[in-house]
Amino acid sequence: xEEMGRESRWExxxxxxxxxxxxxxxxxxxxxxxxxxxxxxxxxxxxxPAGEGLLTVGGVLAVAAAAWRVARVLLRFDARRRRxx
Numbered sequence: 001x002e003e004m005g006r007e008s009r010w011e012x013x014x015x016x017x018x019x020x021x022x023x024x025x026x027x028x029x030x031x032x033x034x035x036x037x038x039x040x041x042x043x044x045x046x047x048x049p050a051g052e053g054l055l056t057v058g059g060v061l062a063v064a065a066a067a068w069r070v071a072r073v074l075l076r077f078d079a080r081r082r083r084x085x
Contacts, residue, residue: 015077022073026066034062 037058041051 011081018073018077022070025073026069029069030062030066033065034058037061
């Protein structure tokens with residue numbers, strides 16, 4: 001009986017680690033995507049329509065990239081867990 005409790009706790013700990021990993025890497029990816037569009041916006045001028053458009057697109061793409069990363073990491077973890085690895 002004790003062994004099942006430990007395994008359950010290990011699984012919970014593993015899921016916590018995966019969630020934190022997913023969020024941290026999603027944040028890094030979002031920052032990189034936003035920076036990739038912020039630099040050209042900064043070069044053309046942040047207050048120009050082109051600069052504002054680049055910032056808007058950068059924000060939208062950053063959120064989309066972060067959501068994709070979280071989903072990918074957690075779905076991959078679930079698939080490995082179901083296979084017993």
